[in-house]
Amino acid sequence: MGSASTASGVVADQMTMFHIVFALSAPGTTSGHGLRPKDVFEHVARPLSKALKYCQKQNNFVADESRKLLALKAKTKAEKLNGPTAWTHILERNELAWALKEIYYKIAAGSIATVRLDGMEISLQIPQLSETTDAELSLQSSLLLLEEKDDILHTLAGHADTQALSYFIRESTPTKSLAKNAAKLSLPQKAVLSFAQHLIVWRKAKAIAPLHLRNTYILHPEAPLHNLPSLSDEYARGFSALPSLASMLRMLGSRPVKYGYLIQSRDHRPAYMDILAWLMRKHLVVQLRTFGWFRTTPTTVLGVDEGSSDDEKSGLKPSSVAGLLSARLRSRSRASSESDNASEDTAIPIDQHSGSEKRPPSGAIPPYDDLIVDPEHPSSSQRSALRRISSALDDVEFESRFQDLLKYFDGEHAFEEIAGREGLKRAKVEEWISGLERRGWLRVTRWI
Secondary structure (H helix, E strand, O other): EEEEOOOOOEEEEEOOOOOOOOOOOOOOOOOOOOHHHHHHHHHHHHHHHHHHHHHHHHOHHHHHHHHHHHHHHHHHHHHHOOOHHHHHHHHHHHHHHHHHHHHHHHHHHOEEEEEEOOOOEEEEEEOOOOOOOOOOOOOOOEEOOOOOHHHHHHHHHHOOOOHHHHHHHOOOOOOOOOHHHHHHHHHOOOHHHHHHHHHHHOOOOEEOOOOOOOOEEEEEEOOOOHHHHHHHHHHHHHHHOOOOOHHHHHHHOOOOOOOOOOOHHHHHHHHHHHHHHHHHOOOOOOEEEEEEEEOOOOOOOOOOOOOOOHHHHHHOOOOOOHOOHHHOOOOOOOHHHHHHOOOOOOOOOOOOOOOOOOOOOOOHHHHHEEOOOOOOOOHHHHHHHHHHHHHHOOOOHHHHHHHHHHHOOOOOOOOHHHHHHOOOOHHHHHHHHHHHHHHOOEEEEEEE
């Protein structure tokens, strides 16, 4: 700062330059918090510098706060205040110091730092690697809000040009794809994708496959069951007239079954879908998806839970889609009845055979030589096998679409996505896949 005297004798401070410095630990040290200098500069230092430059230009904010900060430091030293007390004294009385402290701790913890500078609010964060990449965030994805709608809308209330975003948040539903939400709300698809990306970046939502009654959901292997008491209280406030959280988790923690089979009646569907969205938001359940490959030689499916020792050694537990549509429904009905009569304090059982293996790396397949790993580029013998499968199909529509659907049978695409991507009925696709499996043309496995 350079000081100059005015005609009135009042000293005026003029700040001509300032720097914001972030000191990061060297790579490989335990206190580095995994932050990269490039990310800190791009997402924190640069936008913060622009905001402070604006505040300084408008109201001399940085100069005034810096002068106050120096005065406060001198005062704490004169009063011989100790370290913690001195810093608390400064932070309570200096807006800039408090903002810098808040940014430091929030960013270091991987959170979003929201601070106010001279009446202007700014939010800073290091974007996380999303579970859903940009490529996967498509119009066929759905958006699951990670906070209550009212809370998100409240944060937008004071901001200009958020009317369309607020409308999207208020009216969208995780049971519909972004494409269907766009059509329902009469919004451009490009705008809906932009809204979704914005909410994901700011950790207000995540992209998921649309929630559906015909999907299978199981207890998440990493569910925060240690926090069950507080989660139960929150659940009870939102779903007081429905089965308790413990009952829902007991049902979802046993043998896998389509979520719709847990719903008491058609009238209960909206409430149960709200429950499912809440369970997904709280990381309590996860979708169990079905993958598979065509086989060059048909093998009869013997039973629902039967599998060779090779499966167990490979860590994969294939399960029959056809069986899930019948025998498991009966066992689920019995399990549901027993769960409703059980004490609420009963421990939640987790079925160790519920098929909750995580998706293996791309290209990892069960050890079977007769699998057609790349059905769009088959060998000559595999091409012959695919022709035999096609000619044996009983459904005319399936036969006409067979070539277009080959890409989904590479072990990389979930069968649950076929209907939405191809504009088909879920029940029809399930019937086709079940028929292929029964006749031994399909090797099926399930992963989360």
